[in-house]
Amino acid sequence: MRRSMTLLALVSAGALTGCTAVKSVRTAGSATFGDDVAFARKSTLVVVLSGSEGRAAVAVAPKLQGRVLTSTSSGQGGMSFGWINRALLAEGRPRPQINCYGGEDRFWIGPEGGQFSIFFSKGASFDMAHWFTPAPIDTEAFDVVSSSAAKIVMKKDMQLTNYAGTTFKLKVDREVRVIDTSEACQLLGLENAEGLETVGFESANTMTNTGDVAWDKATGLLSIWILGMFQPGTVTSVAIPFTPGPDEELGPKVNDAYFGKVPEERLSVTDGAVVFVADGKCRSKIGVSPRRAKSVLGSYDALNGVLTIVQYNKPEGKTDYVNSLWQEQENPYGGDAVNAYNDGPASPGAKPLGPFYEMETSSPAAALQPGESIQHIHRTFHFTGPEPVLNAIAMKALGVSVPRMMSVYTKVYAK
DSSP: OOOOHHHHHHHHHOOBSSSOOOOOOOOTTSOBHHHHHHHHHTTSOOEEEEOSSTBOEEEEETTTTTEEEEEESBOTTSBOOBOBOHHHHHHOOOOSSOOOOBOSBEEEEEOOSSTTOSSSOTTOOSSGGGOOOOGGGTTOOOEEEEEOSSEEEEEEEEEEEOTTSOEEEEEEEEEEEEEOHHHHHHHHTOSOOTTOEEEEEEEEEEEEEOSSSOOOTTTOOBEEEEEEEEOOOTTEEEEEEBOOOOHHHHOOSOBOOBTBOOOGGGEEEOSSEEEEEOSSSSOEEEEEOTTTBOSEEEEEETTTTEEEEEEEOOOTTOOOBOOOOSSOOSOTTBOOSEEEEEOOOSSTTOOOSOSOEEEEEEOOOBOOOTTOEEEEEEEEEEEESOHHHHHHHHHHHTSOOHHHHHTTHHHHBOO
16 A cells, blocks of 8 residues: 655654654554454453454454454454454453453443542552552453344443442443444445445443442542553554634643643644544543543554544533542543543653553443433444545544644654
């Protein structure tokens, strides 16, 4: 597949300003979908779903919290889009704080930090040494209710206790299904996807209060949090479109203070979109608030010609979202609706978790009465093909051009 001379120059330069130097780029032949599925099946149950057309396939791991491990648009020998932690899967021994197995769509629950966190015990310091992922969303299996060629339905009963000492009893119902190309085009407002290889899938996640007590803002609320982990690349970036307008009315366009301020050259903010480098070389995270966020975000892997679109069901008028910052919070319901994370060393000389990058979406904070439910739908679409065709889809679905998504590298790469 042909790429521009500018892109080739960026790849061959191999040097970055900012966090660390890039020594290699992702290649399409590094792992096939079939390779990843065969490897994962040595350690866990993997159910492969397929649609009614083409060679699209989606791999789901029920025992790993029902996560979508990876997908492909071109069969067993095709490119594998998800990031999978092969070393941890092969290890076969759970770790105490987090088991970062990877996956394009994994189920989590927020908030992560703050006085209502479910990742820190009551009175613990908000630091890495005291951070522990709750077992029901980290090590415990989801039960399979039913499965067919294109869909799998799972469930999980849970009990969680937050930093404030509030205990939640809940049930999670999770359905993963393949989305065929015609439906993908309808959902994204596209005329067609001719000339492209495509794969799409959806997770519908329902959380029900199974306890006897209503969930209240004063003692803490939960949210559904879906995280997609993908292969980073030297020329890969995330774009999050947002609603323009004055900060005085809508708040800041982007929150880039999760792990310290993102280096200026790695983040580009215009009136309509945030573009963020996703090379797996600089640990950083951004978020966009529910007042700003739209119901879509995406990424572009320029080296392999892959456009990824994430879409979710953002409800109108909801502004209470749990806050996951690792600190006592003035506004525990002032969190973000969408996030993007770029992995990298937490300190000089340290190893990254992956590396990988993430695109994340969340539901509003769930103030549920006993027996009441909230549902969060998260969809992932991959389009592979010629850059001009991908550019047209990016403009339609995201309102952001491919050249705009690539332009962030002019700030990052040394000339």
